[in-house]
Amino acid sequence: MSESINLKYIVPGDDFTRAGEASGAVKRKLKQLGFNSDVIRKVAIAMYEGEINMVIHAGGGEADVEILPDKIHIILADQGPGIPDISLAMKEGWSTAPDNVRSLGFGAGMGLPNIKKYSDELKIETELGKGTKLFITVNVSN
Amino acid sequence: MNVGDIQKILKADLICGNEDQLEYEVQTACGSDMMSDVLAFVKNQSVLLTGLNNPQVVRTAEMMDMRCIVFVRGKTPDSSVIELAKDHDIVILRTGLRMFTACGLLYSNGLRGGCEKE
Numbered sequence: 727m728s729e730s731i732n733l734k735y736i737v738p739g740d741d742f743t744r745a746g747e748a749s750g751a752v753k754r755k756l757k758q759l760g761f762n763s764d765v766i767r768k769v770a771i772a773m774y775e776g777e778i779n780m781v782i783h784a785g786g787g788e789a790d791v792e793i794l795p796d797k798i799h800i801i802l803a804d805q806g807p808g809i810p811d812i813s814l815a816m817k818e819g820w821s822t823a824p825d826n827v828r829s830l831g832f833g834a835g836m837g838l839p840n841i842k843k844y845s846d847e848l849k850i851e852t853e854l855g856k857g858t859k860l861f862i863t864v865n866v867s868n
Numbered sequence: 869m870n871v872g873d874i875q876k877i878l879k880a881d882l883i884c885g886n887e888d889q890l891e892y893e894v895q896t897a898c899g900s901d902m903m904s905d906v907l908a909f910v911k912n913q914s915v916l917l918t919g920l921n922n923p924q925v926v927r928t929a930e931m932m933d934m935r936c937i938v939f940v941r942g943k944t945p946d947s948s949v950i951e952l953a954k955d956h957d958i959v960i961l962r963t964g965l966r967m968f969t970a971c972g973l974l975y976s977n978g979l980r981g982g983c984e985k986e
């Protein structure tokens with residue numbers, strides 16, 4: 727694999743049951759390309775948490791994934807409400823998720839901390855009323 | 869232990885999975901209804917016990933390469949959940965036991981949480 731592979735997914739905001747399809751597809755692609763399972767799992771979990779966030783907090787969005795031999799870049803962009811206080815949102819256990827989201831098994835306030843933990847780089851751009859963009863990078867170590 | 873042992877210990881019904889899959893070796897497990905809690909601790913856990921019944925349970929197991937989901941409190945998974953599990957070669961078991969009891973039984977039979985502290 728010498729060139730980069732670019733993948734793009736639309737993440738629908740109105741169907742919770744489909745959240746995770748994009749992450750699952752990326753996981754399968756990385757497996758097919760022969761990446762090691764630790765790298766695959768880091769990418770899958772970080773992207774899945776971000777994908778779920780776009781669905782439950784932002785009405786859906788888009789995922790762009792760039793696969794390079796030595797790193798994987800994931801950009802998750804939505805046009806949701808934005809995050810008022812990023813440092814608060816990064817705290818373990820901090821969540822604004824309503825009860826109905828909690829009854830679906832999310833809203834523990836662990837998603838962003840998980841993304842931070844499983845990625846090698848995480849940048850968040852957010853503007854209130856405009857949307858949020860996550861830039862996630864996972865390095866491929868051999 | 870393997871998935872078949874878990875089925876016996878928990879007197880669980882096999883909702884989906886075949887003979888070969890019952891031979892899967894498992895060492896560690898995780899019990900939670902909050903999926904991000906599950907996703908927070910990756911230590912090659914291979915079994916997820918949960919009372920939550922929706923496709924995200926299977927997706928969470930998929931992302932973590934888990935091999936078996938146990939639905940506690942007699943929760944019967946929806947067909948969408950079962951189909952997704954089949955697609956990903958994940959075994960589904962159902963036990964009438966509650967979470968605490970199911971986890972306790974598995975722990976006392978040697979299954980561990982897989983996090984350093986445990």
Ligand SMILES: Nc1ncnc2c1ncn2[C@@H]1O[C@H](COP(=O)(O)OP(=O)(O)OP(=O)(O)O)[C@@H](O)[C@H]1O
Pocket residue numbers: 775779780783784804806807808809815816820821822823831832833834835836837838839858904905
């Ligand atoms: N894409 C987003 N758009 C708007 N707000 C967001 C977005 N992602 C996260 N947030 C805000 O940041 C908070 C923390 O996010 P985080 O993913 O850590 O927890 P959670 O989604 O509430 O729960 P969990 O991830 O454990 O299911 C959210 O409750 C929400 O207020």
Ligand SMILES: [Mg+2]
Pocket residue numbers: 775778779832833836837838904
């Ligand atoms: Mg989240």
